[in-house]
Amino acid sequence: MSKLWGGRFTKETNKLVEEFTASISFDKKLVEEDIEGSLAHAKMLGECGIIPMEDVEKIVGGLHEIREMAKNNEIEFLIEDEDIHMNIEKKLIELIGPVGGKLHTGRSRNDQVATDMHLYLRTKTNELIGLVENVQEAIVEKANEHIDTLIPGYTHLQRAQPVSFAHHLMAYFWMFERDKERLKDSLKRVNWMPLGSGALAGTTFPINREMTAGLLGFETIYPNSMDAVSDRDFILEFLSIGSIIITHISRLSEELIIWSSQEFRFVELDDSFCTGSSIMPQKKNPDVPELLRGKTGRVYGNLIGLLTVLKGLPLAYNKDLQEDKEGMFDTVETLEGSLKLLAPMIETMKVNGEVMRQALNEDFSNATDIADYLAAKGMPFREAHEVIGKIVLYCIQNNKYLLELTMDEYRSFSELFHGDIYKILTPEHVAGARNSYGGTAPDQVQKQIQLAKTLLA
Numbered sequence: 001m002s003k004l005w006g007g008r009f010t011k012e013t014n015k016l017v018e019e020f021t022a023s024i025s026f027d028k029k030l031v032e033e034d035i036e037g038s039l040a041h042a043k044m045l046g047e048c049g050i051i052p053m054e055d056v057e058k059i060v061g062g063l064h065e066i067r068e069m070a071k072n073n074e075i076e077f078l079i080e081d082e083d084i085h086m087n088i089e090k091k092l093i094e095l096i097g098p099v100g101g102k103l104h105t106g107r108s109r110n111d112q113v114a115t116d117m118h119l120y121l122r123t124k125t126n127e128l129i130g131l132v133e134n135v136q137e138a139i140v141e142k143a144n145e146h147i148d149t150l151i152p153g154y155t156h157l158q159r160a161q162p163v164s165f166a167h168h169l170m171a172y173f174w175m176f177e178r179d180k181e182r183l184k185d186s187l188k189r190v191n192w193m194p195l196g197s198g199a200l201a202g203t204t205f206p207i208n209r210e211m212t213a214g215l216l217g218f219e220t221i222y223p224n225s226m227d228a229v230s231d232r233d234f235i236l237e238f239l240s241i242g243s244i245i246i247t248h249i250s251r252l253s254e255e256l257i258i259w260s261s262q263e264f265r266f267v268e269l270d271d272s273f274c275t276g277s278s279i280m281p282q283k284k285n286p287d288v289p290e291l292l293r294g295k296t297g298r299v300y301g302n303l304i305g306l307l308t309v310l311k312g313l314p315l316a317y318n319k320d321l322q323e324d325k326e327g328m329f330d331t332v333e334t335l336e337g338s339l340k341l342l343a344p345m346i347e348t349m350k351v352n353g354e355v356m357r358q359a360l361n362e363d364f365s366n367a368t369d370i371a372d373y374l375a376a377k378g379m380p381f382r383e384a385h386e387v388i389g390k391i392v393l394y395c396i397q398n399n400k401y402l403l404e405l406t407m408d409e410y411r412s413f414s415e416l417f418h419g420d421i422y423k424i425l426t427p428e429h430v431a432g433a434r435n436s437y438g439g440t441a442p443d444q445v446q447k448q449i450q451l452a453k454t455l456l457a
């Protein structure tokens with residue numbers, strides 16, 4: 001059999017052109033979606049009396065057979081047949097004869113491919129929501145064990161104030177919560193149906209788009225056929241959300257890499273998530289979080305790639321749009337792989353609470369609290385800030401920490417100091433005092449975890 005569109009041509013396609021323009025090597029991933037779309041279209045054609053019901057039955061039977069064959073890897077997809085749509089249609093005609101050629105009545109590959117992409121992203125978006133949730137569960141579980149574990153909180157990567165380790169971890173829970181919201185919201189637009197738009201202008205056949213939308217579970221039908229066949233905003237949106245997700249994964253990975261370094265030793269990643277060096281026997285490398293951090297490159301690249309493809313593209317379908325697929329598949333697969341690793345990596349990591357606590361004995365992250373102490377006793381905060389700055393300088397020059405100063409030393413800076421200052425300066429007190437909503441005090445962290453659990457339930 002020659003090309004499905006061969007009628008107008010007098011020459012064979014150049015082999016290089018065939019290879020260059022074919023998309024079957026990657027769009028074969030859409031086999032299930034393509035068959036699903038075709039089944040709905042065929043049924044609608046029958047119901048509307050556009051093709052006889054007995055032909056519909058043959059087509060449906062043939063499509064089911066192709067679906068089975070595809071599942072068992074029994075179909076040989078051919079470059080000569082360009083893409084998944086024509087490969088399937090050719091197979092159908094091969095299986096059931098010329099009647100298979102009736103399937104494409106009132107349809108174009110342009111509305112067909114767009115429909116397949118919508119169906120694919122709907123499935124994948126729902127799966128990804130579940131995978132994000134698994135990561136959130138791992139975070140909540142770890143956090144729950146470490147509400148009272150204190151860690152230096154940083155700004156500018158300089159020690160700032162002690163915080164609960166659970167509080168630090170839970171910050172990522174909320175990032176992933178917003179990611180999930182974004183994914184869910186995007187489904188509204190993924191659920192627009194292009195099918196029935198024809199090549200660009202609609203069709204002369206009396207089709208029923210409500211019926212196909214119902215069969216395929218779409219909520220909205222594109223009201224404009226030209227928009228329907230050339231819109232890839234829903235993919236852009238997915239790639240944008242994916243970029244935000246991988247950013248969150250990368251930030252968390254970066255922290256795990258820093259925390260697991262010899263300089264920090266705050267956490268230890270499980271051996272099963274690390275690798276060794278081929279030359280330095282002592283090494284245990286955090287390859288997994290490093291690679292997760294590195295994956296941002298391709299995910300951002302896929303977004304910029306599609307934005308660039310779409311920029312300046314005239315309506316309606318142009319072959320450029322075929323470039324929408326590989327980046328989308330790659331982002332889906334990268335996110336799947338990354339999220340699947342992240343959850344167990346968090347679950348299995350060892351938290352060195354004592355090392356974290358020890359770090360807090362060797363810093364000035366309680367300095368704000370002495371300023372607050374003086375301010376509470378009536379000194380204007382700005383002045384208190386200045387006094388404490390001098391105390392810290394004195395400490396640095398005399399190799400001491402704030403808890404090690406004598407009462408006399410304190411009183412040489414201000415008469416307002418009394419013995420109660422020592423209790424106020426312990427990291428436990430410093431963290432516990434931040435009891436405002438969303439703060440790091442244990443009560444607040446408990447509340448936050450409770451809220452997170454309700455959201456997950």
Ligand code: ARG
Pocket residue numbers: 023027083109110113317319321322
């Ligand atoms: N393989 C094509 C794509 O992915 C399908 C649509 C082709 N339409 C066309 N008019 N050539 O975009």
